[in-house]
Amino acid sequence: LFGGKTLDTNALEQIEETLITADIGPAISYDLIEKLRTKNIGNIEDAIIYLKNELKNYIFDGDIGIEKGQLNVLLVLGVNGVGKTTSIAKISNYYLQKGFKILLAAGDTFRAAAVEQLTKWSQRLDIPIIRQHDGADPASVVFDAIDSAKAKGVDLLIIDTAGRLHTKVNLMDELRKIEKIIKSKGDFNKKNLLVIDGTTGQNAFIQAESFNNAVGINGIMITKYDALSKGGIVFTIQKKLKIPFYFIGTGEKIENIEEFNKDSFIEKIFS
Amino acid sequence: GITKSLTDVFKNVTGNAKITEKNITKALADIRIALLEADVNIAVVRNFINSVTEEALGEKVLRSVSPQEQFIKIIHDKLVEVLGSSSQELKLKTKDTLSIIMLAGLQGSGKTTTAGKIANMLKTTQQRKILLCACDVYRPAAIDQLIKVGSLVGVEVFTGDKKDPIKIAKEGVKFAKLNTFDTVIIDTAGRLHIDKDMMEEVQKISKEVKPDEILFVADSMTGQHAVEIAKEFNTVLEISGVILTKFDSDTRGGAAFSIKQIINKPIKFIGISEKIDGIEVFYPERIATRILG
Numbered sequence A: 001l002f003g004g005k006t007l008d009t010n011a012l013e014q015i016e017e018t019l020i021t022a023d024i025g026p027a028i029s030y031d032l033i034e035k036l037r038t039k040n041i042g043n044i045e046d047a048i049i050y051l052k053n054e055l056k057n058y059i060f061d062g063d064i065g066i067e068k069g070q071l072n073v074l075l076v077l078g079v080n081g082v083g084k085t086t087s088i089a090k091i092s093n094y095y096l097q098k099g100f101k102i103l104l105a106a107g108d109t110f111r112a113a114a115v116e117q118l119t120k121w122s123q124r125l126d127i128p129i130i131r132q133h134d135g136a137d138p139a140s141v142v143f144d145a146i147d148s149a150k151a152k153g154v155d156l157l158i159i160d161t162a163g164r165l166h167t168k169v170n171l172m173d174e175l176r177k178i179e180k181i182i183k184s185k186g187d188f189n190k191k192n193l194l195v196i197d198g199t200t201g202q203n204a205f206i207q208a209e210s211f212n213n214a215v216g217i218n219g220i221m222i223t224k225y226d227a228l229s230k231g232g233i234v235f236t237i238q239k240k241l242k243i244p245f246y247f248i249g250t251g252e253k254i255e256n257i258e259e260f261n262k263d264s265f266i267e268k269i270f271s
Numbered sequence B: 001g002i003t004k005s006l007t008d009v010f011k012n013v014t015g016n017a018k019i020t021e022k023n024i025t026k027a028l029a030d031i032r033i034a035l036l037e038a039d040v041n042i043a044v045v046r047n048f049i050n051s052v053t054e055e056a057l058g059e060k061v062l063r064s065v066s067p068q069e070q071f072i073k074i075i076h077d078k079l080v081e082v083l084g085s086s087s088q089e090l091k092l093k094t095k096d097t098l099s100i101i102m103l104a105g106l107q108g109s110g111k112t113t114t115a116g117k118i119a120n121m122l123k124t125t126q127q128r129k130i131l132l133c134a135c136d137v138y139r140p141a142a143i144d145q146l147i148k149v150g151s152l153v154g155v156e157v158f159t160g161d162k163k164d165p166i167k168i169a170k171e172g173v174k175f176a177k178l179n180t181f182d183t184v185i186i187d188t189a190g191r192l193h194i195d196k197d198m199m200e201e202v203q204k205i206s207k208e209v210k211p212d213e214i215l216f217v218a219d220s221m222t223g224q225h226a227v228e229i230a231k232e233f234n235t236v237l238e239i240s241g242v243i244l245t246k247f248d249s250d251t252r253g254g255a256a257f258s259i260k261q262i263i264n265k266p267i268k269f270i271g272i273s274e275k276i277d278g279i280e281v282f283y284p285e286r287i288a289t290r291i292l293g
């Protein structure tokens, strides 16, 4: 009667499975499926083209805004085991290639051998590192690191922090304290980078929201993209929080880092 | 959460009003969304909804005095049934011989920390003499980390040549026997389930030392791919148990249901903090309630 065709139940189920399995979440997936139902689309190929375009409305590319010739401070934070320390090594290498003078701060004074881990990376990259004894106050390490960064005329200071669950009030207070210290040391270019694990499900949104509420997040890096999880939580995060994704971690080696690109990210959802 | 939304669905069903197929269908749709929001894998959700639909539409609920409670009970009990298992303890030999535990899983899931927790648990509850074995030769300072964990717990750490994980495991077991340890806990490097070489490595370690327990350590916040990941580890290794870490977060933990449903190996413990005592026995009832939200 209307001349158009619609997808059959089977096709819609397949599409829903693709969206959900990509960790896009039921809310956005259902919205997309409902929109799809109202269109005259008779086959899966056209449906996917439609969905790819719809998804482009949810996410955006963003520039990290880090320029040489001035002090930039990157505070790296996130929950336990997501890849913060490894990502710092990758980001350092990335900016070394661009001729940046870099300083690292071993702000994780809590976890066993966290300082040793970042130190090993700093040695591999031949980058100086500010560190104190285990159990030192992270705020004190940060304080010293910024003084040192200014004194040495560093372009980029990257601060590693201990993994912390956003549900732990005392740990989030510690983070707020670190944030306050950084702010009190001057008005240089500062970015808070949240690291999320690409294999994490819907909780990644709650993480982003919590850390953003606590200290503000300027950008996000999603790691372990090579595990073949699609990281679909990006759509919810960008739709609701409007936070740019700067980088993607694609492996355990120093060169396994890419700039976030929304088009290729969307392509991969359906590949 | 789901209890509130189910209350809404059934709130017009009071007194002699009969619960209908229509409102049960709506309730099942709500449960489906709740489970997906909780990160339960979609294929697992579909199976679950299909298996409860029959029961929900059956005599028990439609004729029940309090159909809503009956319905919620069916859902909850079905979840617990899948999650639960009769064998949740570590199956170790007697202390007059050597028992071997091996941990494996994705990068950052909490293996090294869990190795310390298990060591602490066995030391304090069974007075076992434990040797930690450092088979992660890749991650910078991984061996340093296990050494520090060992010293926190008060157990020795075997590091061997720090180069060949299979050799280290083999030598570690030899060392344990010579020095009258009764338990060896092998920490392995984080690896992707799709990394053929690394999966082959962990399989070789397992074949070399033949662990009594092969524990798959997974992050409780894992999303839809928990199924793929667990499946592959279970194919490559004869997993004897699962440990879900970081349950002290506010993740709903649907990965627990997905993993148990798909590989049907007992979830033995959950990680509940970063500390060496941050491990506890897995209680299906509690986790079922949490997944439903």
Ligand SMILES: Nc1nc2c(ncn2[C@@H]2O[C@H](COP(=O)(O)OP(=O)(O)OP(=O)(O)O)[C@@H](O)[C@H]2O)c(=O)[nH]1
Binding pocket: A078, A079, A080, A081, A082, A083, A084, A085, A086, A087, A108, A111, A114, A161, A162, A163, A164, A223, A224, A225, A226, A227, A248, A249, A250, A251, A252, A256, B107, B108, B139, B190, B192
């Ligand atoms: N496959 C893969 N592994 C990664 C990636 N990024 C980090 N890892 C691995 O994830 C594990 C954890 O990385 P870390 O850098 O220690 O993570 P973290 O967030 O600093 O951990 P905590 O400080 O303990 O909270 C390590 O085994 C890394 O090699 C990635 O993009 N892909």
Ligand SMILES: Nc1nc2c(ncn2[C@@H]2O[C@H](COP(=O)(O)OP(=O)(O)OP(=O)(O)O)[C@@H](O)[C@H]2O)c(=O)[nH]1
Binding pocket: A080, A081, A111, A163, A165, B105, B106, B107, B108, B109, B110, B111, B112, B113, B114, B136, B139, B142, B188, B189, B190, B191, B245, B246, B247, B248, B270, B271, B272, B273, B274, B278
């Ligand atoms: N809050 C919390 N943190 C945990 C738990 N288990 C582990 N962690 C933390 O998670 C992070 C990663 O733990 P690791 O033990 O290094 O993980 P791993 O699996 O050995 O990592 P790789 O060797 O790189 O694969 C650390 O910060 C741990 O302290 C837990 O149950 N709760």
Ligand SMILES: [Mg+2]
Binding pocket: A084, A085, A086, A108, A114, A160, A161, A162, A163
């Ligand atoms: Mg770290």
Ligand SMILES: [Mg+2]
Binding pocket: B111, B112, B113, B136, B142, B188, B189, B190
């Ligand atoms: Mg480890």
